[in-house]
Amino acid sequence: MSVGTTQARQxxxxxxxxxxRIVELGPGRVEPALLAxxxxxxxxxxxxxxxxxxxxVVALAGGTGSGKSTLFNSISGLELSPTGVRRPTTARTHACVWGLDGAGPLLDWLQIQWRHRFARASALDRGEGRLNGLILLDLPDHDSIRALTDTEADRLIQVADLVVWVLDPQKYADASTHRRYVTDLAGHEAVTIFVLNQSDRLDEDELAECVADLDGLLRREGVEHPVIVxxxxxxxxxxxxxxxVLAETVSERRAAVQRxxxxxxxxxxxLAKAVPADGDPAPSSSLDDARRIGLTDALCDAVGVPAVGEAMENVYAARSAEWVGWPYGRWIAGLRPDPLNSLRLGDLRDEIRGLTGGSVSAQPAEVDTxxxxxxxxxTSGMHEAWQNGIRDAARSRVAQLPQVLSEELSEVAPRLDRVPGxxxxxxxxxxxxxxxxxxxLVWVGVALAYGVFGLGTPPEALEFFADVTSLPWVGLMMFSVLGLGALTALASRNFVVLGAGNERDALEREMRRRVGGxxxxxxxxxxxxELTRYNEFYSAMRSLRG
Incomplete structure (x- = not known):
């Protein structure tokens, strides 16, 4: 095998x-018939x-009466394939082999019956050692009325390394031949030869006219450079x-690869026409950070993460008044209508858990959007088949997505009854x-009662508290206590607000992390x-184009 042939095979x-690889990746994206x-x-x-x-493997193909069997016998130098005068037909494929070594398995693959195999064993016979390696097939007539032979001709035309179309001057433009075979083999000029047989029936001018007409017909049907003999x-x-011509083809040992x-x-x-790659350049197989963040943001909005964080912050701040506020302020506020009741914050924890755990937590329409x-x-610029593939992949679990999001976020739903130490x-x-x-107040009352209003002699245990001179200091203490309480409540309130903001940020970060996961x-x-599949498919397409 020559170096050129080895490289061609590689x-x-x-x-x-x-x-x-295309056949592996193509289902659902390429027509089944084309994949098959x-x-x-x-x-x-x-x-x-x-x-x-x-x-x-060289196949002589032709219609009834084209003379291909006679031509087969003429090339082989033997009367191997039967011919006839009245509607001659070749019922079975006949094979003539120049050089039998290694030809057996190939003839078996071609399904040539043993009784129709013939050998030209002598390389010196008629000086035809130049044909050593040729397997010449005389195919059944492709237009035979016998369906069996027609099927066999079709099969061998598809597998032969080189096809020689034998045409006669009367039927060389036969529509059935061109429609069924010639047009389908356009682009196979290197492995297709057209023989205008029975030239003895024409004079020189008529023959030249037929050759020119056949050449023009073949070119119109897509055969750019037809070889006509x-x-x-x-x-x-x-x-x-x-x-x-056959000897040259055989000597090059490239016809099988060329076919x-x-x-x-x-x-x-x-394939390129069925699934063109319109997008240029090809998309990355990995989503960029902007798209990931955008999807997470949209899903967070769909599940109501900002609303949960805001509700937690509001309730956290509102409930803190019960613990860190100045009691006198709460008691006075209790005389007015309770704003918490008007805000329905008493059962907000259940509502928030419902937001992250119930059927309305993640709105399916928003998730779908x-x-x-x-x-x-x-999918911008992709072929429709791949657009549908990407969409199907993205939506493959969209029906379960709202529920999964709800279950995930229910695990981090805020405990609104939690009380920090x-x-x-x-x-x-x-x-x-x-x-x-x-x-x-008691001190002041005792001092006023016994020291100012003289209600009597105070008990020994209350003598110290009945001293009127202590009233300014007691008043100062009481004023200080009130101020200290109010100041403590105010400072605590600020810390609560700051803590609530931090809690909200932490909650939303955790929720975003889970939504992102x-x-x-x-x-x-x-x-x-699916993007990886898309890129691998078109990478294989580029390799297929060579």
């Missing part, structure tokens, strides 16, 4: 590997490349020229100040897998 191997055809080509290519590379199996005219490459080229064009917006932003200490401190103020596992990861 290049073909890379393209076939790319096609295999690709699979058949892969199977055929794998089988052919494992068989003899020293043999070239004129022959006459009866007179032998042109048979030597055709034999030389598979031509089939790949045709299939590549169909957020996921759809992500998919739409990623420093609140309890402040409550003790405030009530100590209340006791001191009440003690001052759910979005990652249920939306982003499926989308990134």
């Amino acid at each position: 290049g073909l191997g890379g393209r076939l590997a790319a096609l295999a 055809e690709s699979g058949r080509l892969l199977l055929r290519a794998g089988e052919r490349l494992k068989l003899s590379s020293d043999h070239t 004129t022959t006459s199996a009866i007179t032998g005219s042109g048979v030597g020229e055709l034999t030389s 598979l490459e031509a089939d790949l080229d045709r299939l590549t064009l169909r 957020a996921v759809q917006a992500l998919a739409d932003g990623l 420093w609140w309890r200490l402040l409550l003790v401190w405030q009530y100590l100040l209340v006791v001191l103020f009440l003690a001052g 759910v979005a990652e596992s249920m939306v982003i990861e499926p989308v990134e897998r």
